[in-house]
Amino acid sequence: MISRFFSRISSRVTLSVWRRLRARLWAVAGVVALGFLIALEFAARRYGLPGPIASQVREVIFPPKSGFLLYAAMALMMVVLTWRQRFIAAGAAIGIDVAFLVVRWVADAKVTDGHPFGNGALWVILGCAVIAVTRRTGRERVLLLKGVGLGLLLVAGRKTGDTWLLITSKTRPAVLDQYVATADHALGNPSWLVGRIVTATGPIGFNFLDVVYGQLAVAAVIVALYQLRNVAVERRFPGHHLVRTFLVIGVLGPAIYMIFPVVGPVFAYGTGTEHWATVSMWSDTPPSGQWAVANLWPETPPPISTPHHMPFDAITPRNCMPSLHTAWATVIFIHSRKGPRLLRFAGTFWLTATLGATLGFGYHYGADLIAGVVFALTIEAALRSLDRGWDRSGIQLVAHGATVFTVLLVSYRYLPLEMARHPWVSGPLLMLAMTSVVYGYVRTIALWEPRAAPARQQEPQPEPV
Structure with a gap:
C-alpha cells in the first residue's frame, strides 16, 4: 500500500515536471523558429528576392501566390470557432476578395503574378488575431491565438520552403x-x-x-x-x-x-x-x-x-x-x-x-x-x-x-x-x-x-x- 502511494506521487510529480519542461521547450522552439525566419529573410534579400516574412506581408495587399493555401489556412484557423462564427468569417473573406477584385478592375490592374483571390482569407486570419488580443481573455484568447497561429504557420511553412529551395539553387552549384x-x-x-x-x-x-x-x-x-x-x-x-x-x-x-x-x-x-x-x-x-x-x-x-x-x-x-x-x-x-x-x-x-x-x-x-x-x-x-x-x-x-x-x-x-x-x-x-x-x-x-x-x-x- 505504501509503495503504491509513493509510486503514484512519483508519477504525478514526473508528469508535472514534464509538462513544465514541455512548455519551456515549445517557448524555445518558438524563439528559434522566429530567428530562423529572420535569417532566411536576410538570406533571400542577399539574392535580391523577398524572404518568407516579406512575401507573407506582401499578400495582405497584392495578389497572393498562394490563394488556395490561404483559404486552407483559414479553414484550419476556423476549427476554434463556432459554426456561426465560421459562416461570418467565410462570408467576410469572400466579401473582402470581391472588394479587391472590384478595386483592381476599376484601377485596370491585371493579375499577372499570383491569384486573384486569397487576400480576404489572410485579412480574416489577421482580424481574428486582433480580436483575440483585444476582445478575448484567458483560455478563449489562448485558443483563438492558437488557431490563428496554426493557419499562419501553414502559409509560413510554404514560404519558408520556397526560400529554402532558392538558397539550395544558389549555394549548391x-x-x-x-x-x-x-x-x-x-x-x-x-x-x-x-x-x-x-x-x-x-x-x-x-x-x-x-x-x-x-x-x-x-x-x-x-x-x-x-x-x-x-x-x-x-x-x-x-x-x-x-x-x-x-x-x-x-x-x-x-x-x-x-x-x-x-x-x-x-x-x-x-x-x-x-x-x-x-x-x-x-x-x-x-x-x-x-x-x-x-x-x-x-x-x-x-x-x-x-x-x-x-x-x-x-x-x-x-x-x-x-x-x-x-x-x-x-x-x-x-x-x-x-x-x-x-x-x-x-x-x-x-x-x-x-x-x-x-x-x-x-x-x-x-x-x-x-x-x-x-x-x-x-x-x-x-x-x-x-x-x-x-x-x-x-x-x-x-x-x-x-x-x-x-x-x-x-x-x-x-x-x-x-x-x-x-x-x-x-x-x-x-x-x-x-x-x-x-x-x-x-x-x-x-x-x-x-x-x-x-x-x-x-x-x-x-x-x-
Whole structure:
C-alpha cells in the first residue's frame, strides 16, 4: 500500500515536471523558429528576392501566390470557432476578395503574378488575431491565438520552403545526381520504368497525377480538419495532429537538400523543359537542358560508371533527397488510419498516386522515396514522443530511424558503384532497412496506444444487502 502511494506521487510529480519542461521547450522552439525566419529573410534579400516574412506581408495587399493555401489556412484557423462564427468569417473573406477584385478592375490592374483571390482569407486570419488580443481573455484568447497561429504557420511553412529551395539553387552549384542514379540501379531504376508507364498513358494519366501531386496540401488539410473537428467543442487542441508533422517535415527537409543536393532525373538526364512549372517561381527562362548529362530519361537508364559531382544551373532547386512529397504523403496516410473508411481510402490513394507521380514525372529517384519514408516516420515518432513524454521505446525508435536515414545517405554517396554492381544484395538491403523502420514504428505505436487512452476501471459496486 505504501509503495503504491509513493509510486503514484512519483508519477504525478514526473508528469508535472514534464509538462513544465514541455512548455519551456515549445517557448524555445518558438524563439528559434522566429530567428530562423529572420535569417532566411536576410538570406533571400542577399539574392535580391523577398524572404518568407516579406512575401507573407506582401499578400495582405497584392495578389497572393498562394490563394488556395490561404483559404486552407483559414479553414484550419476556423476549427476554434463556432459554426456561426465560421459562416461570418467565410462570408467576410469572400466579401473582402470581391472588394479587391472590384478595386483592381476599376484601377485596370491585371493579375499577372499570383491569384486573384486569397487576400480576404489572410485579412480574416489577421482580424481574428486582433480580436483575440483585444476582445478575448484567458483560455478563449489562448485558443483563438492558437488557431490563428496554426493557419499562419501553414502559409509560413510554404514560404519558408520556397526560400529554402532558392538558397539550395544558389549555394549548391554541383549536384550528386550521378551518385543517386548509380545507386538506383540496385532498385531497378524505378523512375525510368514508371516514367515510361506515365508517358504511355498520355495526357489523361499525366494530368491526373499532376493534380494529385500539386494538391497534396489539400489532402493534408482535409485530414487535419477531421482530426481537429472537436476543437471548438472541447476548447482545446489534441496533443498531436497532422499539421505539426507536416510543418516540421517542410522546415527540416530542405536542410538535407543543402547536405545532399540532387535535382532529379528529368533535369539531370533529360531536358526538363516540360516540367518547368515546378521551378518557374524565380525565373521566366526555362532551362535549355545543356546542364544534363544526356537526354536519357525515361527511355534509356544511365549506364553504370564511376559517378562524379556535376555542375548545374542556378535556377533548378536541389530538392530531391529526401523526397518530401513522399514524406508528406506518408504522414497523411498514417494520420488517416483512425478516420472513417472514406478518409482511410483517400489517404491510401494519395500515398499511392504521389509515389507514382514523383517517379513518373522524373522528379525523384527510387532512393529518394526510401529516404523520404524513413525521414517521415522518424519525425512522426519524435513528435509523438514529445507529446506523450520520452521513454525508452520512443528514444530507441527515433535513434533507429535517424541511424537508418544517415546510413542511406552515406551509402548513396560512397557506395553507389558497389550497390549498382550487386543489385540482388543491395536492393533487398535497402528495402529491409526501410521496412525495419516501418516495423519499429508500427510496433512502438501499438505499445503506446493503450497507455495513451487507458480504459477507465469501474469502481466496485457494494453488494446488495
